[in-house]
């Protein structure tokens with residue numbers, strides 16, 4: 001056990017690796033968090049700390065700092081604060097905070113890390129205010145604090161007296177916030193772990209102006225931007241004479257290899273764009289998909305890959321093996337395709353700039369825009385709108401920065417809206433990767449050696465060298481090559497692991513079967529090894545891995561199904577959560593049909609049951625859909641798919657039944673926006689193999705004969 | 710440019726636009742009805758679904774000139790207070806993730822239920838297959854359509 005990092009260290013180190021975050025609970029030491037009475041709009045609202053304010057009328061306002069993308073953070077964060085505050089959820093109002101780097105750390109949506117990062121500070125925010133309210137009540141009644149309890153927005157005394165939080169707010173705000181405050185025992189949670197409906201549901205369902213694309217201010221112009229139609233081209237010249245004459249058009253300008261068409265309405269600028277005559281010229285290599293296939297082969301034959309991890313002597317293991325198993329797996333580039341295309345509003349005012357839009361990482365956008373105009377960061381204000389999905393795409397700041405630049409050129413408030421075609425062909429794709437695996441087994445079927453070589457295009461290190469099965473194999477070599485291409489890439493929901501998990505879990509099934517072992521038994525034995533005699537450093541907890549594996553096997557009745565049902569297993573650890581899945585196929589008229597996916601999830605404490613289930617279902621559907629259909633191909637640098645008629649997304653009639661189970665072990669909560677996606681492809685591929693004997697080495701599966709529904 | 714008097718959600722709206730402008734952009738840019746969403750612009754995703762004379766229709770490819778005399782309904786017209794059975798069901802089942810596709814999903818479901826009070830699973834599938842949800846909320850959409858059907862009978 002000695003070389004398993006303790007949980008605490010692990011959390012600290014992953015948080016730091018995520019971008020130099022300072023952990024620690026600092027919010028009430030800074031000036032901004034001294035309680036103060038704000039003469040606010042209708043009623044006076046009393047700020048207790050960055051996260052919460054209480055009005056004398058009893059309304060508790062909880063500020064949610066992290067951008068909402070559909071992962072449910074705008075509901076989950078306030079639940080945690082309200083739990084410790086003992087607020088009446090029915091009287092809680094939630095407000096999205098704008099970007100405020102003084103009040104909040106990590107106003108970011110990415111890496112499934114928000115809850116992990118903020119769990120303790122949210123609880124303390126609620127508990128501290130609760131302690132102040134209790135003290136205020138005790139003073140009023142001249143009774144000891146220990147005789148007071150709280151529930152649903154009231155402080156109660158054992159005598160039966162009670163006062164609402166609203167009545168106490170003004171007095172409570174005068175009390176110095178306690179430094180150490182006791183948090184609830186998890187068994188006392190009354191809100192956390194229940195099903196709470198999305199806080200914005202009613203507004204979403206009434207079609208309110210919530211999303212970036214809906215944003216509007218008086219006098220705002222609309223813009224569309226023509227970017228190079230192929231990666232590797234640059235702008236040579238353009239002629240906008242005709243376009244400028246078209247109705248509603250106010251300006252056509254170019255900057256940074258782009259031509260922006262500005263006008264009064266979205267439709268008019270889209271029309272005028274077709275009339276701009278643009279010449280492009282070659283700037284870099286114009287790659288086609290066939291080039292990528294060749295590049296992968298070259299990388300995998302490289303004699304100088306970067307060694308990411310080396311344990312023991314893998315070559316010797318292969319030489320002395322009873323059997324050696326080898327396979328290669330490949331995945332294509334993928335666009336993110338959030339339903340809401342990229343867009344951003346910007347109003348450049350010379351010495352400051354106002355921005356609004358959907359961003360997973362507003363602080364990064366702020367920094368870049370400030371730098372571009374040589375402004376102090378606080379001169380760049382960013383309002384955070386709800387996001388119509390993102391899946392990693394909105395971790396890039398390109399679309400915010402270009403809106404800022406355009407506004408500075410045309411000197412007017414403007415919103416840039418991307419068309420679906422812009423969104424799909426504009427890049428920042430999931431990188432394409434090819435993996436080569438090689439493993440050796442002994443006579444008993446035990447894995448004695450494991451080699452993974454990742455070859456990627458613009459992915460950096462395409463391996464996760466310290467993840468399973470590292471630690472469970474005596475001889476291991478993990479290495480990678482990366483190719484720099486003009487095709488822009490970036491994180492895509494569960495970066496790297498969204499495909500690595502599939503390839504690895506399919507390959508491990510191959511190894512298990514080559515040794516005549518049951519796939520689940522094979523993994524459990526490896527996990528036992530990692531637990532008892534770990535080899536080198538490991539980043540996962542084998543126990544938790546085992547727990548989800550056993551849970552899913554039990555729920556799905558592994559090896560207990562009647563004839564004609566074929567099960568495939570997969571398990572993965574990512575973003576500090578553990579998820580195991582079993583996919584079930586039946587063969588209907590000679591074709592494998594996916595019937596059901598079981599998922600067992602260990603994300604620690606479940607904060608909002610309804611939302612957690614929604615995330616798991618959604619991630620399974622996402623993992624399935626993209627494994628089946630997702631594919632962007634290139635011809636001379638130009639993406640060949642540009643809209644949903646050529647790029648297929650999974651639909652209503654294609655989803656299998658899903659059953660999700662949570663371990664709910666009382667451990668501090670971890671992420672859930674991503675971790676249920678990586679195992680899905682592997683579980684399905686393994687089930688397809690069982691039902692047809694056909695091993696799918698490449699995604700998308702549909703191009704290898706697999707069908708759905 | 711031409712002046713259109715559009716009957717939307719029981720009110721009359723005036724829009725001075727080119728007759729080729731898709732209804733979607735008239736709603737969003739001219740009439741401040743932004744609940745109807747742009748997703749693909751080519752009738753492939755359903756985000757822009759509205760009702761034209763009671764039929765679920767893709768507004769992104771529908772020139773405004775063709776609906777000058779039609780009865781149009783958008784998500785805003787389901788109910789101001791979210792009390793339409795479909796809205797209630799969507800809330801109770803807690804369908805949305807990002808929520809961007811849901812106006813289109815609900816408009817498709819509402820059109821189905823207004824004609825077919827007891828839709829079979831196959832009926833629901835046939836109606837909903839044209840609406841993409843990138844977040845993958847399809848299971849809840851199914852449950853919500855069922856629940857809305859029950860609510861509509863009450």
Ligand code: FES
Nearest residue numbers: 748749752755769
């Ligand atoms: S926007 Fe009309 S169907 Fe996609």
Ligand code: FES
Nearest residue numbers: 808810842843844
């Ligand atoms: S809820 Fe996000 S696209 Fe449907």
